[in-house]
Amino acid sequence: MQNEFLFAGFGGQGVMFAGQLLAYAAMDAGLEVTWIPSYGPEMRGGTAHCIVVVSDKAIGSPIVRQPTIAIIFNNPSFIKYAPQVKSEGILIFNETLISARTDRSDITTLAVPATQMAEKLGNTRLTNVLLLGAALRAVPVIPVEAVRGALETHLPARHRDLLPLNLQALEAGVSYRMPTSVTP
Amino acid sequence: MSRTLLKGNVAIAEAAVRAGLQAYFGYPITPQTELLEYLASRMVELDRVFLQAESEVAAINMVYGAACSGVRAMTSSSSPGFSLMQEGLSYIAASDVPCVVVDVMRGGPGLGNIQPSQADYFQVTRSAGHGDYHPIVLAPASVQEAIDFTTLAFELAERYRHLVILAADGQIGQMMEPAELPPMQSARETRPEWALSGANGRKKNVITSLHMQPEDEEAFNQKIQRRLAKIRQVEQRSVEYWTNDAELLVIGYGTAGRIAYTAVERAREMGMKVGLLRPQTLWPFPEERISELADEIQSCLVVEMNAGQMIEDVRLATSGQVPIEFFGRMGGMIPMPDEILNAIEASYARITRPVAHHANGVRG
Amino acid sequence: MVTLIEDVPATMQVVYQRPESLSCVSTHYCPGCTHGIAHRLLAEALDELGLRDRTILVAPVGCSVFAYNYFEVDGCEAAHGRAPAMATGLKRVQPDRIVVTYQGDGDLVSIGAAEILHAAARGENITTIFVNNAVYGMTGGQMAPTTLLGQKTTSSPFGRNVSSSGYPIRMSELLSQLDGTAYIVRRSLHDVAHIRKAKKAIVTALKAQMHGLGFSMVELLSSCPTNWGIPADQALNWIAENMLPYYPVGDYKVHPEVTTL
Numbered sequence: 001m002q003n004e005f006l007f008a009g010f011g012g013q014g015v016m017f018a019g020q021l022l023a024y025a026a027m028d029a030g031l032e033v034t035w036i037p038s039y040g041p042e043m044r045g046g047t048a049h050c051i052v053v054v055s056d057k058a059i060g061s062p063i064v065r066q067p068t069i070a071i072i073f074n075n076p077s078f079i080k081y082a083p084q085v086k087s088e089g090i091l092i093f094n095e096t097l098i099s100a101r102t103d104r105s106d107i108t109t110l111a112v113p114a115t116q117m118a119e120k121l122g123n124t125r126l127t128n129v130l131l132l133g134a135a136l137r138a139v140p141v142i143p144v145e146a147v148r149g150a151l152e153t154h155l156p157a158r159h160r161d162l163l164p165l166n167l168q169a170l171e172a173g174v175s176y177r178m179p180t181s182v183t184p
Numbered sequence: 185m186s187r188t189l190l191k192g193n194v195a196i197a198e199a200a201v202r203a204g205l206q207a208y209f210g211y212p213i214t215p216q217t218e219l220l221e222y223l224a225s226r227m228v229e230l231d232r233v234f235l236q237a238e239s240e241v242a243a244i245n246m247v248y249g250a251a252c253s254g255v256r257a258m259t260s261s262s263s264p265g266f267s268l269m270q271e272g273l274s275y276i277a278a279s280d281v282p283c284v285v286v287d288v289m290r291g292g293p294g295l296g297n298i299q300p301s302q303a304d305y306f307q308v309t310r311s312a313g314h315g316d317y318h319p320i321v322l323a324p325a326s327v328q329e330a331i332d333f334t335t336l337a338f339e340l341a342e343r344y345r346h347l348v349i350l351a352a353d354g355q356i357g358q359m360m361e362p363a364e365l366p367p368m369q370s371a372r373e374t375r376p377e378w379a380l381s382g383a384n385g386r387k388k389n390v391i392t393s394l395h396m397q398p399e400d401e402e403a404f405n406q407k408i409q410r411r412l413a414k415i416r417q418v419e420q421r422s423v424e425y426w427t428n429d430a431e432l433l434v435i436g437y438g439t440a441g442r443i444a445y446t447a448v449e450r451a452r453e454m455g456m457k458v459g460l461l462r463p464q465t466l467w468p469f470p471e472e473r474i475s476e477l478a479d480e481i482q483s484c485l486v487v488e489m490n491a492g493q494m495i496e497d498v499r500l501a502t503s504g505q506v507p508i509e510f511f512g513r514m515g516g517m518i519p520m521p522d523e524i525l526n527a528i529e530a531s532y533a534r535i536t537r538p539v540a541h542h543a544n545g546v547r548g
Numbered sequence: 549m550v551t552l553i554e555d556v557p558a559t560m561q562v563v564y565q566r567p568e569s570l571s572c573v574s575t576h577y578c579p580g581c582t583h584g585i586a587h588r589l590l591a592e593a594l595d596e597l598g599l600r601d602r603t604i605l606v607a608p609v610g611c612s613v614f615a616y617n618y619f620e621v622d623g624c625e626a627a628h629g630r631a632p633a634m635a636t637g638l639k640r641v642q643p644d645r646i647v648v649t650y651q652g653d654g655d656l657v658s659i660g661a662a663e664i665l666h667a668a669a670r671g672e673n674i675t676t677i678f679v680n681n682a683v684y685g686m687t688g689g690q691m692a693p694t695t696l697l698g699q700k701t702t703s704s705p706f707g708r709n710v711s712s713s714g715y716p717i718r719m720s721e722l723l724s725q726l727d728g729t730a731y732i733v734r735r736s737l738h739d740v741a742h743i744r745k746a747k748k749a750i751v752t753a754l755k756a757q758m759h760g761l762g763f764s765m766v767e768l769l770s771s772c773p774t775n776w777g778i779p780a781d782q783a784l785n786w787i788a789e790n791m792l793p794y795y796p797v798g799d800y801k802v803h804p805e806v807t808t809l
Contacts, residue, residue: 020189020360027189027362035189035360039215039298060446061521062359207641233640237633238666245630245663249606249637252624257637275627380622380638382602382645390616392607392625 001056003141004064007128008049008081009073009094014128018071019050021132024150025142026054034062047077054141071135073114073127075100092135094127110138110178117172123162126169133173144174187362192352193218195327195363196260196286199334201226204369206255207233209246213265214298215354216288220260232371240265244272244285251281252391254379256338256372260286262354263304264295273347274313278393278404280378282341284334285319286350288357291516299516300354300439305493308351309467317408319347320415321466325442327361329464335366340419344411351466353489355439355518415468422463422470426452430459432532433477435498436487437463440512440519444487447524456532466494471501478502482535487524488512507534567591569600571618580773580780582737583611586679587618589743590648593750594621597758603646604638606631608660610652611685629660632667635674646757647674654684657693657717664723671728671762675753678719681770682791689775693717696794701775716794720767724800730762732801736769738787742797755809762803769795 005022009015019035026033037050051067053059066086072078072093082102085091090108096115112134118126129151136144151166159166190198197219200208208227210220220236227234233250237243243259250257261269266287276283289304291297308321320340324330330352337348375381380389395401425445427433436444441462451458461477463470478484484506486495492510499508511527513519556562566572570591577583594600600621607615609628616623626634631649639647656664656678667674683701684690690703694716698707708716724732731753735746746768753764769791773783 023360024189027187033189033362036355037358039354039358060449061443062355062361063443063518063520065520065522207637209637235636235640238662241630242633242636242663242666245627245633246637246640248626248630249624249634249639250641251637252634253604253638253641255641257641271627272630279624380604380624381642382604383620383622384601388620389622390624392616392623394613394625 001141002059003054003069003139004067004086005052005054005135006049006067006070006081006084007052007073008047008070008077011048013073014125015048015073016050018128018132019052021129021147021150021154022052022054022142024154025146026052028149029142029146031056031142032059034059036062047074047080049077049081069135069139071131072098073131074098090138092131092138094131108138110134112173112176112178114173117176118169121165121169121172123165126162126165129166129169130173133170134176134178137174137176138178144170187364189360190327190363191218191360192327192330192356192358193288194222195331195365196334196350196352197222197226198365199331200258200284200338201230202366202368203335203338204256204371205232205258205338206371207247207250207257208259209235209237209243209250209257210259211237211240211243211261211265213240213262215290215300215357216260216262216286218357219286219288230371240268241272244269244276247283247285248272248276248279248281251276251283252279252380254375254381256282256284258284258286260288262288262290263292263301266304266307270311270313272313273319274315275393277313277317277319277347277408278315279391280345281391282338282345282348284337284341284348284350286352289351289353291514297516298354300489300518301514301516302353302438302440302489303491303493303514304351305466305488305490308349309469309497312347312349316405318412318467319349320344320419320468321349321351323351323437323464323466324356325438325462326363327356327359328363330356331363331365333464344415346411346415351438353439354516419465420468420470420472421465422461422473424462424473425460427459427461427477429457430477430480431457431482431535432459432485432528433481433483434458434460434485434487434524434528435463435474435494436460437466437494440487440489443519443521444524446521447528450521450525451528451532456528458528458532469497469501471497474498474501475503478505481506482537483531484508485527485531486510486512487519487527489518490514509534567595569594569603569620571620573617575618576614577611578774580771580783581611582681582768582770583679585737585743586677586768586770587615589747589750590650590677591619592747593754596751597754599646599754599758602644603648606635606638606647606649608649608651608655609686610655612650612652612679613686615650629655629658630663631655632660632663632672632674632676636667636670636672639672639674643673646754648677648754649674650677651679652685653678653680653682653692653694657719664719665726668723668763668765669726669728671730673757673760673762674764675757676763676765677750678765678767679770680719680767680795681772682716683772683775685772685775689772694719694795696790699790718795720765720800723765728762729764729801730803731756731764731806733765733799734767734769734795734797736787736792736797738769738771738784745797752806752809756803756806759805759809761805767795769797
């Protein structure tokens, strides 16, 4: 079974780190995984994205044209990537910052007011972990416990003080009961 | 044995450290810079030599100097910077000093861009500097292979006293994957007898690439050619998937080879008899296996992230026995699995199967 | 033909002999060229300081391309202008060895300007012997970055002219501005008095390296009668009359600790 995650948003929203957390957790769960970033001018503003392929067998191509799960952080990324989600796939998006909607009926669209929820927890920078939690609820390919472990091990030293909040954000994401679909 | 999630550039750097790298000289260039940054702290921690040079020209010549003293030395760069190293590479190759150089290829020509590419294929396999020689060229397709080939690069460099190039592309450099690192080797204490270390109690050692008499220069060239012939005989490396009954053989290396794997897997699911051969050494090219397979296949599809530079080698290896088709993307574009699959379908459809033979179940 | 006298009779005294660091071979240098003097001075200095068996010489591209054949020390041949980079590699991995580059003006000031500048700026603990004869010798007398204004060469047949070729570069003065340098001096090889001073400077430069004080360079004003197109004796005068005014001998950078050596 192979799942292909696309994380996309503004540089600075923690898009890359959310993907890496998933990759660490997948590795710790004994799965095969690849993480590839967009790199270059996009790193300095603009949209940044990474693709994480998680599989129970050796992974061929680490790049995908149509991800099975897209986790979208901002409006420009929504406009760019919503049409690319694989048919039958899942689109999870940050409802707080995204006004755009899609009329695709062949995918499941899940809205999460992630930045708003993160703000309530005390820091909008928790948006990324919150969205990852929500994605794992929708696509439970990896035990949440593995992500918790990955956070504990890999949260950068300079953000160490934010570990308890990150764990709370993950929890909030996982337990968020999403409306099953958002109509345009 | 534990796996670590590693970025390709960092994995190569740590693998080099564990292979006993004693001196690194480099210059920043995307998409290989993490390699330099990682070694900037790691080498210093281990009390080994790290130096950011003023240019790639200086970096390769610093490597040359360090290698002349008999230590394991390395530099890394990406296409435009690698071009600047050509002169030094040629001197190194002409001096019998073992050396490892990493080229994390990016889109070109010119300044090009920083996206993944394989457009340096000719540069790494054909010349890598002026004169008659080939470096040994290793092409990893995963982070694990990047690690394994870094270790191998130092071994081959010393076994043959030859230049070894690790030709990765931007995607291998930037990608993260779980991989296993080899155990740590301490930096070697002893020096080979040819090393420049001061003529203390022995005759002086001289390392030069200058042979003013053409007879001497020819003799030296013949020595290189004998060495290359040996390497060509024993160091060809490739991996194969689904080749035992393949009618169409896809050939691709590095990232292109890996993406082709997914395409070939899907083609198999669709019932097509397609196989994949992924060269791991670009020089020596795995011509022996491809030549053998040429007797069994009907057609060949080369997949690369360039304009089709490997076609020449495939054509030589197959001696015109089968048609050779090509699919590639250029300028930093990465081929998508579905694009390669389309190319496979088209090539597969063009295979002509003699009707009579088919009825007998015998391939022509 | 070189003949060695193995046993010196007791009634005789050796007053002059080939330094141990100098190989027992004839050089390929033209008559009247001062490379031979420069070689001998470096070899004498290595002998006197007892450095022969731990020295590595990096030869340049230029007339002294075969320098490694003329010294009884480990040696190698750098690409054109890259001797300081190669020396950096050699020195960094074996800091207890003495590493010397021997470079001409085309090699050091033109194609290798970046490498020498950065080696000096880093305070690379190496010694450079810089032979300045204001012309490309090996390729047959073309204009060098140190060719004097008005000087005729095969590539400046009407004399070097500022409007097209700019001004000659004074490398010692330039490098002396860099904080990484320990000892930067210019000497001349045109007469005995100057040659003696040049020898002393080479000894001091090597001592600076032995004490880890940073980059040291001795620039030697030298002759090239062949490419200047004048007889050997006149060539020495030419140095005094034409080169000295533009390239004054002197100490351009002397690290305070160097004075105590």
